[in-house]
Amino acid sequence: MKYQGIKYIISAFFLGWVLTACNDNLEITPPSSIIPEDYLTEESQLDSYVINRYTALPNAGGGVGLDNNTDNEAGMNYSSSYTDGDWKVGETAGEWNFEDIYQLNYFLERVLVLHQNGEISGVKENIEHYIGEAYFLRAVAYYNKLVSLGDFPIVRHTFADDMQQLIEASKRMPRNEVARFIISDLDSAAVLMKATAPDGKKNRLYKDIAYLMKSRVALFEGTWLKYFKGTAFVPNGEGWPGATREYNRGYQYPSGSIDNEIKWFLEQAVDASDKVASKYQLTANTGVLMQGPNDANPYVEMFSALDMSGYEEILLWRDFDKGKNIVNNRAVDAGTTCTAIGLTRGLVQSYLMNDGLPYYTSSLYKGDNLSQDIVENRDDRIRLFLKQPGMINIWLNVGQGTHGVPVEPELPDIVNGVYTLRNNTGYVSRKYWYWDHLYCNNWQGETGVPIFRAAEAYLNYIEAYYECYGHLDSKADQYWKALRRRAHVDEDYTKTIQATDMQKEAEFDWAAYSAGNILSDATLFNIRRERRNEFLSEGFRSPDLKRWRSMDQLMTKKYHIEGFKLWNTDLPEKYAAAGYNLIYDQDPSSNVSSPSASDYLRPYEILKTNRAYEGYGWHMAHYLNPIAMQHFMITSTDDRDAYSDSPIYQNPYWPVKANYPAEK
Numbered sequence: 001m002k003y004q005g006i007k008y009i010i011s012a013f014f015l016g017w018v019l020t021a022c023n024d025n026l027e028i029t030p031p032s033s034i035i036p037e038d039y040l041t042e043e044s045q046l047d048s049y050v051i052n053r054y055t056a057l058p059n060a061g062g063g064v065g066l067d068n069n070t071d072n073e074a075g076m077n078y079s080s081s082y083t084d085g086d087w088k089v090g091e092t093a094g095e096w097n098f099e100d101i102y103q104l105n106y107f108l109e110r111v112l113v114l115h116q117n118g119e120i121s122g123v124k125e126n127i128e129h130y131i132g133e134a135y136f137l138r139a140v141a142y143y144n145k146l147v148s149l150g151d152f153p154i155v156r157h158t159f160a161d162d163m164q165q166l167i168e169a170s171k172r173m174p175r176n177e178v179a180r181f182i183i184s185d186l187d188s189a190a191v192l193m194k195a196t197a198p199d200g201k202k203n204r205l206y207k208d209i210a211y212l213m214k215s216r217v218a219l220f221e222g223t224w225l226k227y228f229k230g231t232a233f234v235p236n237g238e239g240w241p242g243a244t245r246e247y248n249r250g251y252q253y254p255s256g257s258i259d260n261e262i263k264w265f266l267e268q269a270v271d272a273s274d275k276v277a278s279k280y281q282l283t284a285n286t287g288v289l290m291q292g293p294n295d296a297n298p299y300v301e302m303f304s305a306l307d308m309s310g311y312e313e314i315l316l317w318r319d320f321d322k323g324k325n326i327v328n329n330r331a332v333d334a335g336t337t338c339t340a341i342g343l344t345r346g347l348v349q350s351y352l353m354n355d356g357l358p359y360y361t362s363s364l365y366k367g368d369n370l371s372q373d374i375v376e377n378r379d380d381r382i383r384l385f386l387k388q389p390g391m392i393n394i395w396l397n398v399g400q401g402t403h404g405v406p407v408e409p410e411l412p413d414i415v416n417g418v419y420t421l422r423n424n425t426g427y428v429s430r431k432y433w434y435w436d437h438l439y440c441n442n443w444q445g446e447t448g449v450p451i452f453r454a455a456e457a458y459l460n461y462i463e464a465y466y467e468c469y470g471h472l473d474s475k476a477d478q479y480w481k482a483l484r485r486r487a488h489v490d491e492d493y494t495k496t497i498q499a500t501d502m503q504k505e506a507e508f509d510w511a512a513y514s515a516g517n518i519l520s521d522a523t524l525f526n527i528r529r530e531r532r533n534e535f536l537s538e539g540f541r542s543p544d545l546k547r548w549r550s551m552d553q554l555m556t557k558k559y560h561i562e563g564f565k566l567w568n569t570d571l572p573e574k575y576a577a578a579g580y581n582l583i584y585d586q587d588p589s590s591n592v593s594s595p596s597a598s599d600y601l602r603p604y605e606i607l608k609t610n611r612a613y614e615g616y617g618w619h620m621a622h623y624l625n626p627i628a629m630q631h632f633m634i635t636s637t638d639d640r641d642a643y644s645d646s647p648i649y650q651n652p653y654w655p656v657k658a659n660y661p662a663e664k
Helices: 002-013 043-056 099-116 124-149 163-168 175-192 207-227 258-277 330-335 345-350 371-375 455-469 474-486 493-499 522-534 541-547 571-577 629-633
Strands: 314-318 449-453
Touching (some): 099 124, 175 258, 207 258, 207 314, 207 455, 207 541, 258 455, 345 371, 345 522, 449 455, 455 474, 474 522, 493 522, 522 541
């Protein structure tokens, strides 16, 4: 066992340098005749190496339902993050790995020396740009570790095949130090990368992407330190497991205190986000609900265009090409039921009415008995992107695609057992769908995938500035109004703030809480609301909820994931007339939740055997992932359960035992 463990950690740091082949310019394999000693000495080789790592960028693979397993979206299967005892410490694998980091360390370690010595042939500006891309990609790899694991080893180099060196390199650095390291890499990337995308199409990284990513990282860490202050999840907090290792004892924050550290990160976020937000305009929204070939709406089209290079707001996107076998399935998934990942009632009701008021105070609200009613007179970000009965989805080359629903059915199929056909909550997102059936063939999709867009910089600035200074400046005011104006919502956000009832918001929105308490600051909540609404199904919700510490309340009061209103409407009669047999309270035959539980469809409360039947709960440990036992075993000579001589320590409230759940 010990020998196998040693071999594993060595392989983690010394992953082979040969890259995976692919036909497009994003993934090129070095010729097999080239040996490592001769490689990375030409500009084209640097280009090939870094472009191969682009698939690790956020959401670069496409997909839909990116907010699944939060209060925004719900798939057919419940998440073990919210049930009791189902998420357990693994025996092997997990997030504790260094494969991506090794690849980039190998590149930087070798190329920096070669470049300094003038041993790389090519144009200097291009060589430095590729080095900048490597710094950026290493920052992304480390950011993923920061979000999932917190404290993590800072590894800048590759290592010799020496077990003692590898164990020494496994020391976990405090999370804020990891975040500072990421920001340092992004600063290097910004200095080295070109001011505009080298390919002219924004399929390559450039300087402003580094600033945007820097604002994301700094905002994440600044707010994490603020909301977890004093807990085991931050350095020197009560019970911080880092203090159990000698190398972290007596730790001092670089800025002198955690409060200074919070301020430093938030100021970094403000500065970096403004560099981007002040430069790029948002894509215009015509308000047109696209229903045919004569309809156009740049804001809607931006999310699924074949070529996204013409959209100023899209800073980076991934191109796909069926001819080169570079494909996604986004148009198929978005054109059907988003792989049974539905929007929640909480998300839909979070959107403001056009007058800028919450639904519960606005005279424009028409109720939620019908999907058409719930989005009428509402924020365009839900009106344009929520599928409605009878809606025309496909109008070009109808019949020439294998998937995609040309016309949305009058009744959502809420009982189908096939995940590609089931409308799990009754609410389905239309974002990312495409209207040409030729592009809806299974796993032959070519629609583009946006990776970074300028709207994030607007939101990062607003939140970071308010969190840092307790008020909004003229730039935050400008950016917030621009987002609301694009959504066709009254620009006066103070009206919204004054009308916000935090008790009502707390019924559906986890972000109405931090540390188990309902926010008393309605301005801060509405900043969070704006972020939730703008980033519909873009993958931001889970990390946002974690950094805000917005799940503590679930430890004392379960949350019931709900979809559309089913009972006390005319829908049951319509379903019966259409031949659907809605069954409840008859396990194991039930296919919908009971009206005695709620008027609203509860996808995880149909069968009593469902582990989430009583609602979603939480454990403090779940804010971070556990580290698998394998990694303690191979860095320890002590075979007892504690593995106290390992430099690795477990994350808060997770045991150092495989197949055991969280302790708190």
